[in-house]
Amino acid sequence: xNRMSVAEKLSINxxxxxxxxxHIEVNNEICQAICEDKACLFVCPANVYSEQDGKxxxxxxxxxxxxxxxxxxxxxxxxxxxxxxxxGIIYRNG
Amino acid sequence: MDDIYDAIxxxxxxxxxxxxxxxxxxxxxxxxxxxxxxxxSKNLSGGVLYGRxxxxxxxxxxxxxxxxxxxxxxxxxxxxxxxxxxxxxxxQKFNTPPYNGFSVLRAKFDRWLAEKAEANGTMLVPGIxxxxxIQKESRVVGIVAGDEQMYAKVVIAADGANSFLAQEAGLHQxxxxxxxxxxxxxxxxLPRETIEERxxxxxxxxxxYGIVGFATHGVPGGAxxxxxxxxxxxxxxxxINETVRTKTRPADVIxxxxxxxxxxxxxxxxxxxxxxxxxxxxxxLEMMPKLFTSxxxxxxxxxxxxxxxxxxxxxxxxxxxxxxxxAEAVLEAKEKNDFSAESLSMYQxxxxxxxxxxxxxxxxxxxxxxxxxxxxxxxxxxxxxxxxEIYLQESMPKDHILSSAMKSLKKSGISLIDLAxxxxxxxxx
Numbered sequence: 001x002n003r004m005s006v007a008e009k010l011s012i013n014x015x016x017x018x019x020x021x022x023h024i025e026v027n028n029e030i031c032q033a034i035c036e037d038k039a040c041l042f043v044c045p046a047n048v049y050s051e052q053d054g055k056x057x058x059x060x061x062x063x064x065x066x067x068x069x070x071x072x073x074x075x076x077x078x079x080x081x082x083x084x085x086x087x088g089i090i091y092r093n094g
Numbered sequence: 095m096d097d098i099y100d101a102i103x104x105x106x107x108x109x110x111x112x113x114x115x116x117x118x119x120x121x122x123x124x125x126x127x128x129x130x131x132x133x134x135s136k137n138l139s140g141g142v143l144y145g146r147x148x149x150x151x152x153x154x155x156x157x158x159x160x161x162x163x164x165x166x167x168x169x170x171x172x173x174x175x176x177x178x179x180x181x182x183x184x185x186q187k188f189n190t191p192p193y194n195g196f197s198v199l200r201a202k203f204d205r206w207l208a209e210k211a212e213a214n215g216t217m218l219v220p221g222i223x224x225x226x227x228i229q230k231e232s233r234v235v236g237i238v239a240g241d242e243q244m245y246a247k248v249v250i251a252a253d254g255a256n257s258f259l260a261q262e263a264g265l266h267q268x269x270x271x272x273x274x275x276x277x278x279x280x281x282x283x284l285p286r287e288t289i290e291e292r293x294x295x296x297x298x299x300x301x302x303y304g305i306v307g308f309a310t311h312g313v314p315g316g317a318x319x320x321x322x323x324x325x326x327x328x329x330x331x332x333x334i335n336e337t338v339r340t341k342t343r344p345a346d347v348i349x350x351x352x353x354x355x356x357x358x359x360x361x362x363x364x365x366x367x368x369x370x371x372x373x374x375x376x377x378x379l380e381m382m383p384k385l386f387t388s389x390x391x392x393x394x395x396x397x398x399x400x401x402x403x404x405x406x407x408x409x410x411x412x413x414x415x416x417x418x419x420x421a422e423a424v425l426e427a428k429e430k431n432d433f434s435a436e437s438l439s440m441y442q443x444x445x446x447x448x449x450x451x452x453x454x455x456x457x458x459x460x461x462x463x464x465x466x467x468x469x470x471x472x473x474x475x476x477x478x479x480x481x482x483e484i485y486l487q488e489s490m491p492k493d494h495i496l497s498s499a500m501k502s503l504k505k506s507g508i509s510l511i512d513l514a515x516x517x518x519x520x521x522x523x
Contacts, residue, residue, distance in 0.1 A: 072337070074338075086222075091368060093367060
């Protein structure tokens with residue numbers, strides 16, 4: 001099959017976007033103070049995290065809600081909850 | 095005073111719905127809360143549901159459950175970059191009721207199971223995220239969801255591997271990353287006939303593969319593939335601590351796995367239907383939180399219930415078993431009208447005497463063994479090197495097979511001491 005980028009893969013999924021209600025917040029002060037490995041940048045299967053102007057930014061709309069980032073963030077710089085009820089990823093098959 | 099339900103169950107996955115069915119059948123007032131718009135909408139299956147326990151819950155379940163395929167072909171694959179070595183087992187014994195194991199798509203399966211709970215009188219409330227517990231005098235008495243508060247004699251936390259509720263109740267701390275894995279999965283659509291031809295299946299038969307080695311670029315974990323009716327579930331599982339240490343990207347690893355010469359032809363011309371990820375509790379007994387406190391029980395993934403002995407990866411049947419055990423404990427507590435920690439400790443006893451904790455105990459050493467890096471690089475290398483030596487016919491005289499094996503062992507960097515150690519380690523499986 002024709003292999004696809006992560007963004008293309010996510011575009012096939014069904015999401016109910018909770019606009020203006022991010023369920024992930026990055027505490028960049030902690031990141032800059034103690035984080036060395038920046039695990040969020042590579043561990044997330046949905047490529048939610050990127051680094052822009054030296055800051056970690058979470059593009060939370062594509063989140064698959066696995067929680068790998070939170071587990072991998074030894075600095076505990078992520079405030080991560082599930083999206084509000086009914087919102088977020090909606091698996092049609094699972 | 096608000097109504098006080100007998101039980102509030104948080105999470106309508108397999109553990110939550112199993113508990114709800116058992117409780118509602120006995121006439122208890124049960125509320126089953128699900129954060130997704132429907133049960134299963136947040137869940138992913140990464141393997142086979144070993145279904146005997148389901149038959150205890152719903153006799154002759156196969157007559158109505160949305161099952162994809164009955165697994166009659168189990169394969170373990172040791173994979174290197176350009177070779178693979180399979181242990182391939184087929185039996186028709188697994189194709190008759192009560193079926194041994196089957197593949198499911200959770201969005202369909204969990205919805206069906208929650209409907210069974212509803213049919214027994216459970217109040218199913220989807221689309222609601224439980225934010226917090228309500229605790230009074232160190233006893234859990236209810237939950238908060240947005241502006242709503244709900245009270246119950248017991249709360250059953252069936253809220254998955256991230257279990258925020260178990261943490262809030264102080265039953266466990268932050269789970270060490272060595273006990274957690276991330277699973278990434280693609281669902282690839284293919285016509286039924288194509289799947290049956292490629293995997294040599296007839297009718298509702300199905301195949302399930304567990305793959306170690308190059309599949310995860312040597313990171314502990316593995317890959318899986320199983321057939322559904324008209325799709326293939328395929329993906330990787332990577333332990334988080336080693337993923338972080340080696341700075342490996344799971345999103346890239348699944349790409350190179352799907353492009354592997356053994357895998358690519360199996361999914362050729364398939365259409366991606368869904369891309370998902372989920373956290374997997376892999377730590378076994380060592381990561382298990384305390385399973386009960388006053389007014390609360392923890393079940394399923396939230397309780398860290400899983401078994402992985404390399405051949406068989408289980409979680410869904412343990413979830414069902416724990417839900418049933420929790421319900422039995424709650425029924426006894428209700429009888430005594432005592433929902434204290436001491437009374438609810440019956441849950442632990444029931445789990446210990448059921449297959450759930452017995453199997454977790456049997457395989458208590460497996461998580462250590464399954465973390466050994468030799469399993470992910472040296473052994474796949476050794477096996478494929480040895481087979482290459484055996485089959486390769488050059489213009490030179492051949493060695494005896496044993497001698498080929500010994501040379502391959504050496505080239506793969508496995509010492510006889512390693513071999514002996516791992517031989518002993520196999521007792522854990």
